[in-house]
Structures are given as C-alpha cells and as structure tokens.
Amino acid sequence: MTEVDLDHHRSGDAVTAELRADVVAGLTAERKWLPPKWFYDAEGSELFEKITQLPEYYPTRSEREVLAAHAGDVAELTGAHTLVELGSGSSEKTRLLLDALTAHGTLEAFVPLDVSESALAEAAEAISKDYPGLTVRGVVGDFTQHLALLPGGQPRVVAFLGGTIGNFLPAERATFLRSVRDVLDEGEWLLLGTDLVKDPGILERAYDDAAGVTAQFDKNVLRVINERLGADFDPDEFDHVAYWDAEHEWIEMRLRARRALTVEIPGADLTVRLAEGEHIRTEISAKFRPAGVEAELAAAGFELVRWWTDSQRRFGVSLARSVRG
Helix, strand or coil: CCCCEEEECCCHHHHHHHHHHHHHHHHCCCCCECCHHHHCCHHHHHHHHHHCCCCCCHHHHHHHHHHHHHHHHHHHHHCCCEEEEECCCCCCCHHHHHHHHHHHCCCCEEEEEECCHHHHHHHHHHHHHHCCCCEEEEEECCCCCCHHHCCCCCCEEEEECCCHHHHCCHHHHHHHHHHHHHHCCCCCEEEEEEEECCCHHHHHHHCCCCCCHHHHHHHHHHHHHHHHHCCCCCHHHEEEEEEEECCCCEEEEEEEECCCEEEEEHHHCEEEEECCCCEEEEEEEECECHHHHHHHHHHHCEEEEEEEECCCCCEEEEEEEECCC
16 A cells, blocks of 8 residues: 655654543543544544444434535635645545545645544545555644644635534634644635534434444543553443533433443552543534524634535535735
C-alpha cells in the first residue's frame, strides 16, 4: 500500500498526561463525566464504523445523501485547492467531496486530521492509492488543539462532518468554531454537518441500538483508561444508557454502575467510588435547528452560503464562508 506522511502532534506521553488530567477532573466531579474523544483508540474507531452501518443509526446515511446530492455544488462554490477533514475516521463519505473537487479540477491536497493514528493511517493510505495525483498528508492530532498546524494550500475548505460538532457544550462549540475561523483566511470555507432535532424515539434508538454495538463503544472508554492508566474498571459492571434531554435538545450517553464500586486508577493516583446506579456521562450529542446553526456560525465569523438537508430533513449540512472579523 502507498506510504503516506503523517504529522504527529500527539506523543504517547502527552496523550497519557491529557487522559490523566481528564480522568482526574471528570471522575472527581460531583456529577462524573469523561470526554468522548477517549472512545477512539483502534478498537473504538472500529466500533464506531460498525455503528455507522447499523439500521438505527441514520446520521451517516442522511449526511451521505446530502453530500451525494451537493458535493458538486461544494466544489463549484469553493474551488478549493485543499480539503481538510477534522475527525476524519475512515474518510468514507469524504470520497464524495474528493470526487467532486477532483472533477472540478482544483483539488491539490487532502489533509485528514484524527486522534486515532491507526484509523487515520489506513484511510489516508487508501485515499492516496485511489487518488494518485493528490497530495495526502495525515495529521495525528486533536482538532481542539492543533488546527493552527494544518498544512495545505489556499483556498481551503474545512469539513467537519458526522454531527461531531454536537459533542461540544454550547460554550465549547463557540470556542471551537471561532478557532476554526481564526486559522482560515477571509473567503475560505467551512462545511459543517449537524444532526437536527427530531422525534426522541428515533434519537434514542440511534444511540442505543438493539445489537448493543453502541454499548460496547460507550464502555470502550473504560478499557482505554485501564490500558493507559492501569485502572481496574470492569466494563461488565456498567450499563449503557442513552436518553433525550428535551431542555438542552441533546442526547446524553452515560455509563451506570450496576452496584457500588471502588475503582483504582494508579496512573492517575486516584481511587474512584461509585454508588449503585451512579452515572458517568460519556457524551452529549446536541441536535440543532437551522436558525440556531446560522446564528452560531455568524457569531464565530462565518457567513452561511448554502444549507442542505436530506429528503427526510433529519440532517443538515451547511457551507459557510469566513468573513472579516
């Protein structure tokens, strides 16, 4: 397989130190939490790819429908020389954009960024092989920390797909969107995927599938902590819970202790005690309304140029241009 250069901005020691800090902050809080980025070691990335193929998990299919219909519009409007994808994973949907931009004749480089080196390397090598004239440079990094280090010629379109923006709390979203704007020149582009508010039953089934794959994915954060920090979490002692928070309009994923537990985490010099039924929040997944997306983009320094949805209006994709600010 074709060799692809990877820029590494996350050393093993730095990752462990970051995990340690998150574990201490989250598991000593009154209401325990862990950031969702720690789902994604090699096993977690594979589990998420399985989730995207489940019958209950509509977001991937819905977003793919939008991109299949409008990738040509993205190419025509942006004339991008570089496609940057944040949290790229397998980059499967990205091929629709790559095909359109290649056909348009402007694309020179593809820059996928992901925290999972294994998933990134596999996807980047496959794309390099299938698009032989394209410069592919993978970046192993965290899109909340390493945006300023992204290579690529202008004009660029930054794709942040999959509804991942919903994993941020509102204040975090504002900070993140502004950080994307800050690394772009005026007139460069953001392509953003946002899952939309809909029937709570559809949402809850999407995050708690009948086959239990999402439950495995949720519990994978405990395995990551065991592996990196020497903890003794037993994932089987936890139930996966997903529910719709109507007030905040987001899905919450949680791990619920089946009994009172004491967990040792020597790599964080921490002992964690959980009561029977106590929860650890592992993810929020905010759902959006079109007017809210436009307002958040405007506040971050973007002008909404196009808004597209799938045929069932379940998922929105927006193309926004950075403006002076």
